[in-house]
Amino acid sequence: MFRGLWKLTWLETKIFMREPMGAVGSIIVPVLVFLGVGRLMGTQIAASSVAAAGFLRVGLPVFATVLIALNGVLSLVTIISIYREGGILRRLRATPLRPQTILTAHVLVKLALTLATMALMVAAGKRYYPINVDAPVFGFAMALLISTWSILSIGFLIASIVPTARFAQPIGGAILYPMLGFCGLFVPLESLPPKLHAVARMLPLTYAVSLMQGIWKGEAWSLHIGDIAVLVLIFAICTALSAKVFRWE
Amino acid sequence: MGMCATPRPVIEVSGIRKTYGATVAVSEVSFEVGEGEIFGLIGPNGAGKTTTMECVEGVRRPDRGEISILGLDPFRDVYQLQNRIGVQLQQAQLQKRIKVWEAVDLWASLYTKTVDADRLLEQLGLSGKRNAWFMNLSGGQKQRLFIALALINDPEVVFLDELTTGLDPQARRAIWELVRGIRDRGKTVFMTTHLMEEAERLCDRVAIIEHGRIIEIGTPEDLVRRHCPERTVLLATDHTLAEERLRTILTIETVTRRDSQFTLEGKGDDFVTEVIQCLSENRIRVTNFRTELPNLEDVFLKLTGHSIRD
Numbered sequence: 001m002f003r004g005l006w007k008l009t010w011l012e013t014k015i016f017m018r019e020p021m022g023a024v025g026s027i028i029v030p031v032l033v034f035l036g037v038g039r040l041m042g043t044q045i046a047a048s049s050v051a052a053a054g055f056l057r058v059g060l061p062v063f064a065t066v067l068i069a070l071n072g073v074l075s076l077v078t079i080i081s082i083y084r085e086g087g088i089l090r091r092l093r094a095t096p097l098r099p100q101t102i103l104t105a106h107v108l109v110k111l112a113l114t115l116a117t118m119a120l121m122v123a124a125g126k127r128y129y130p131i132n133v134d135a136p137v138f139g140f141a142m143a144l145l146i147s148t149w150s151i152l153s154i155g156f157l158i159a160s161i162v163p164t165a166r167f168a169q170p171i172g173g174a175i176l177y178p179m180l181g182f183c184g185l186f187v188p189l190e191s192l193p194p195k196l197h198a199v200a201r202m203l204p205l206t207y208a209v210s211l212m213q214g215i216w217k218g219e220a221w222s223l224h225i226g227d228i229a230v231l232v233l234i235f236a237i238c239t240a241l242s243a244k245v246f247r248w249e
Numbered sequence: 250m251g252m253c254a255t256p257r258p259v260i261e262v263s264g265i266r267k268t269y270g271a272t273v274a275v276s277e278v279s280f281e282v283g284e285g286e287i288f289g290l291i292g293p294n295g296a297g298k299t300t301t302m303e304c305v306e307g308v309r310r311p312d313r314g315e316i317s318i319l320g321l322d323p324f325r326d327v328y329q330l331q332n333r334i335g336v337q338l339q340q341a342q343l344q345k346r347i348k349v350w351e352a353v354d355l356w357a358s359l360y361t362k363t364v365d366a367d368r369l370l371e372q373l374g375l376s377g378k379r380n381a382w383f384m385n386l387s388g389g390q391k392q393r394l395f396i397a398l399a400l401i402n403d404p405e406v407v408f409l410d411e412l413t414t415g416l417d418p419q420a421r422r423a424i425w426e427l428v429r430g431i432r433d434r435g436k437t438v439f440m441t442t443h444l445m446e447e448a449e450r451l452c453d454r455v456a457i458i459e460h461g462r463i464i465e466i467g468t469p470e471d472l473v474r475r476h477c478p479e480r481t482v483l484l485a486t487d488h489t490l491a492e493e494r495l496r497t498i499l500t501i502e503t504v505t506r507r508d509s510q511f512t513l514e515g516k517g518d519d520f521v522t523e524v525i526q527c528l529s530e531n532r533i534r535v536t537n538f539r540t541e542l543p544n545l546e547d548v549f550l551k552l553t554g555h556s557i558r559d
């Protein structure tokens with residue numbers, strides 16, 4: 001069923017790393033930006049206000065992580081649509097490879113890259129981040145894995161249907177980035193007006209952020225069973241849908 | 250070359266039709282391909298060759314008609330089928346930065362049976378490019394890589410769509426040898442081409458397709474015999490009575506003369522013999538003698554009223 005999955009995953013990882021901006025763009029740059037913003041804020045406000053300190057402690061790390069995950073999703077969408085447009089999927093189709101295997105391989109590559117970026121961020125943050133954050137790194141990595149897997153399945157679905165590579169990035173962005181505004185990262189959900197609150201509850205990213213923020217703050221997993229259930233449900237729905245609507249060309 | 254008895258059909262296509270919007274790409278197409286033969290689909294651009302072939306491969310779905318290949322249904326049994334056939338598509342790409350050996354290695358991992366990859370690359374003259382990225386290969390090298398990928402699983406049926414496009418004459422000849430080798434090992438080859446020379450040299454049988462319909466099927470020799478009985482003899486002589494004597498040949502149709510150069514046109518297999526007999530009976534001394542036989546190109550022209558290149 002998944003014949004060729006590991007070979008394809010490893011191959012796609014190598015191919016991604018060979019892209020001119022592959023490794024640098026997806027791993028190094030986000031970490032540098034994260035540290036840069038952190039230092040800038042750290043020196044400017046020197047943890048004077050409680051809110052700023054809270055943002056440095058929880059908001060910024062989680063925000064950076066979410067951005068990295070979304071980046072991975074967008075890059076998944078773009079790659080699949082380039083493969084479709086360029087006829088690479090066509091060629092793969094005339095083999096015993098199945099579409100699920102191809103998509104899974106790309107999802108695994110993005111997951112691995114997201115985790116690698118986070119690991120680097122934690123390692124570099126220990127030395128260069130302005131304040132000392134004591135977060136449960138392993139637990140957070142698990143939360144990130146679950147969240148990314150779930151959001152990637154949305155990407156998977158977008159990737160199955162975007163018409164051309166030119167539209168892949170904008171369409172993906174238009175669907176994913178607005179979620180950032182209402183997901184509880186910048187404004188606590190409780191302070192949103194009821195209508196927006198309802199919108200926020202419809203957005204997959206809200207649950208991902210709630211899970212990651214909670215685990216980062218050191219909350220117990222049992223408090224986030226609901227988040228995990230929603231994320232798993234999203235994954236199941238998107239995967240089933242994309243298997244139905246997947247287009248080779 | 251040539252087939253004595255009709256072998257067991259490996260591919261059976263009956264009455265397929267495929268439309269794209271208002272365009273009818275293929276209609277009422279039926280044919281069989283026997284085990285161990287090289288079968289060629291020939292026709293001009295847009296005739297429906299690729300569409301027909303890709304329907305058989307299970308890559309496109311016809312609107313109507315039946316296809317059976319190796320006893321399988323190309324859509325219901327698609328993964329089982331893919332494992333047993335090899336496919337070279339007319340238009341395809343690989344990942345820009347995939348290396349030649351990586352592509353071959355990936356493909357090898359997808360099938361239950363594989364041939365020796367190094368030997369295959371060697372045969373296709375790609376050994377020196379093992380570590381090159383796909384995007385840095387020349388057109389002909391890409392084409393040869395795709396042929397390698399089509400052969401990596403030692404397929405029972407090989408599909409080659411415009412197999413020598415973009416290849417230089419030397420590479421073309423090497424590929425022809427390779428394709429004959431595949432047939433000689435008992436495999437079946439289904440190919441398309443718009444090069445009549447290629448079809449004539451390679452194919453055991455050809456189907457001529459135009460405007461989405463098959464208009465003729467047969468061995469190249471058979472098609473030529475049936476549709477183009479014309480023979481041409483070109484000769485040079487200073488004999489004063491040559492023209493007069495040559496005109497007495499029964500099967501001759503036209504005699505054209507330019508100084509000492511004659512062009513004789515006639516019909517039938519006996520025409521050339523009769524010209525030779527006439528020359529020898531009349532002791533006509535010739536300084537040049539050449540025959541021109543019609544080929545598939547002429548058959549095509551006869552059947553369609555235009556050349557395949559138009």
Ligand SMILES: Nc1ncnc2c1ncn2[C@@H]1O[C@H](COP(=O)(O)OP(=O)(O)OP(=O)(O)O)[C@@H](O)[C@H]1O
Pocket residue numbers: 269272273274292293294295296297298299300301339443
């Ligand atoms: N995906 C498609 N969408 C719309 N029309 C198509 C598509 N594929 C083929 N056609 C049309 O169907 C007809 C047959 O095309 P096909 O590719 O089968 O021809 P062909 O014989 O392989 O030609 P060529 O020698 O140029 O490769 C053409 O008129 C073409 O424009």
Ligand SMILES: [Mg+2]
Pocket residue numbers: 298299300339410
């Ligand atoms: Mg074609």
